[in-house]
Amino acid sequence: MIKKIIIGVVGIVLILVAVIAFKTITNTPKTIQAEQINKANIDADAVAQRLSQAVQIKTISVSHNAPVAQAEFKKLHALIDASFPLVAQKLTKEVFGNHSLLYTWQGSDASLQPGILMGHMDVVPVEAGTEQNWEHPPFSGKIIDGTIWGRGTLDDKLSVFAILEAAEYQLAQGFSPKRTLYFAFGHDEEIGGENGAGKIAEHLKNQGVNPAFTLDEGMVVVKDIMPGISQPIAFIALAEKGYLTLELTASAEGGHSSIPPKATAVGKISRAIARLEENRLSASLQSPVSDMLETLAPHMPISLKAVISNRWLLDPVLVDQLAKGKTTNAMVRTTTAATIINGGTKDNVLPSTARATVNFRLLPGDTIEDIVEHVNSVVDDPDVTAKIMQGNNPSKVSSSDSDSYRMIEKTVREVLPDVLVSPGLMLAGSDTKHYEPFSENSYRFIPMRFGPKDIARVHGTNERIYIDNYAEIIQFYIRLMENSGT
Template identity: 40%
Template structure:
């Protein structure tokens, strides 16, 4: 008995020492850069963003009003004459803009700054809920209101303001700078960013880094963190949309067979629901843990410092909420179910659509074959409707990532900076292959309130926040010269 007690106590002591050791050696990865004060007023820029919001560059699923898009392109020409004069510019995919600001040193790799100028529609029914109209760019209570304020005209106008100002001041970059402004990001980017990426690949462009939307300065969104956390998306989830369909002889509803087409598809959906993809700590999540963990309060820091050992505990916490669950596994959401034409007729066909978001480390093929195994039913035909593999994970130890980290601190001051996985898809996924550093960060603060305005109601950006975003792009352009 004594011996057993000794063994138990001994293991506890070793365990405690092990946990403490990991805690003590869980070093901060935060860089030491100070905020740089900025005296520029940027007042005109605020008016420009307001004007940009007033142009209704809406991407509907099946059509766009091209006059509004041309109006936006003309607006850019009018408002940024120096940029137009100093850079070469072209339209690709019809309406997407690519600017090239030639650097003085051709031996240096170029950089690519991205954004998109299309926006999602505002449903009629939601109009009364908007405190300010969505397409008037009203400047009220210290905010610029309207669709596109944070997604993503802040990027387009923020970048252009920075460039225009720098050109006016006689700045000449050493590196070539490409500006890529897509016109159809909200509907997959097939005609915009994809065409620009294709064009650059054909030219043999290899960029030092690509910077697009997809990461934010967050306030109160990282559980356990009091400080603001700037999240840089070092990768994003891939996706595959699968159609499951079956055809079975029908008949009269008064004499149903043992299994109808509806039963087969219903069982398939239950099987998929009951067999989720396993949760685990992927490479980019581990990068996040290593950067945010050391800044956490004691209890959470201990768990994060011992994430290898305590993975099941961490997973149990992550699996609780839909957004955190999405960070630890490939998720499957049935989005369409269809069958039947008449109340008393057995349907001969049934179909369901699964929208699957793929965690880095898995592929369209591996996920599709896992679903096939789960269904284990030859009567079900599986067809891939849309697909995109998760892009490569950018390395947070690379100087390009660190340059972005530095630029964030120089503008936003004392914040925690960390890599993370973006769970939605961005235009930047097309740029894998052009650079090993595809980084996602849009310079404004996202909190529990305004996160709902993404594609939602009352989208707006703080006037000061928008001014910071211009300073941020200036810092990125200047700091990129030192890489």
């Protein structure tokens, strides 16, 4: 009897090994031949100068309570009109929220759903005290050694100007799109976009516009980030994580520090944060991250390919490994980040309240209500309350099988033939959330080339872009406008 059991177990193990080996060996890269195209003749010096001028204009979004930089946006609008005269002459321009721009390029085929190309004109401030750490001043627009330096070169004036450069080029060539194209440029994306993209989206929805796709900032072309893959990867984000900021307030008896209570307000808020960090939300692997891994698995080393190719058996192992990395962890769970803590005014005075700000980035499938319930359950202290300061739920997951996705993918392969293309998940936020309620599919991608050290430049120090890459981005939009009619 025991011998039969042993033989049976060995047989099962051998079958499992055979299945794992078969699925791993047969998971091979697809052969995709990109069309050879004649690329546009772009004057690299001229386009760099125009972006440099835009960077020098300080369209900074500070906070919801701070005034809009009206004079700076007026300068930027004037620069756009002067830099792109054919766009100004032949496209319809509307202004929303006093500073955001919507251009309409009417297509020749009314049966085709329109497309919306997006970007935002505002930038984040430079952190006080870090100015001296910049190789070139953050609003200098310095052009040196084939590089443009300054705020907006990555996030996100480059998108605005690249789209306009592409449109100006196509207008000069006599091109007219089959599909109506909208160019939507917000002025307050860095503080939520309600008065910019929110107003534009509301207008388009009221006009009955039903776009086939939107394409906004988001993911990029990365190299040397995915293990075992040396080829650059263009990640087209199918979704973006949600955003939630909670303010936790702990209450306790105030008074003189010489006779403190057993639990102070500062102690209670500290305990609350510690509990949240010790009891993070669970990790799971779902679309679009699962789509990304399955797309890239054929290009990975055999060990990783074996695990991903056999998720039916090894999914817990894969999730556990992903949760150990900083970036990959953010792909498989709703993250928890305590960012601000306040309490007390003097060393010998007990504060009656202490506060902490906690930011969550929600994985598709989670909701704000889920997170608030989690926080209250984990903190488990009647003297600590949670208040929602700002939040939006995660986006829906757009299709990677749609005609629109395939059009974007095709364009990437034609303009950047050296890259792999994969679905992805945007970990930060964008103006896309305002268009989602009436957009069939929403994608987030700019073909910026990033190495491992470049991610920190976004919202950080030494933001810059190589002119050669900027020209590639313009080429991408030029070709996308041509492919949009197919």
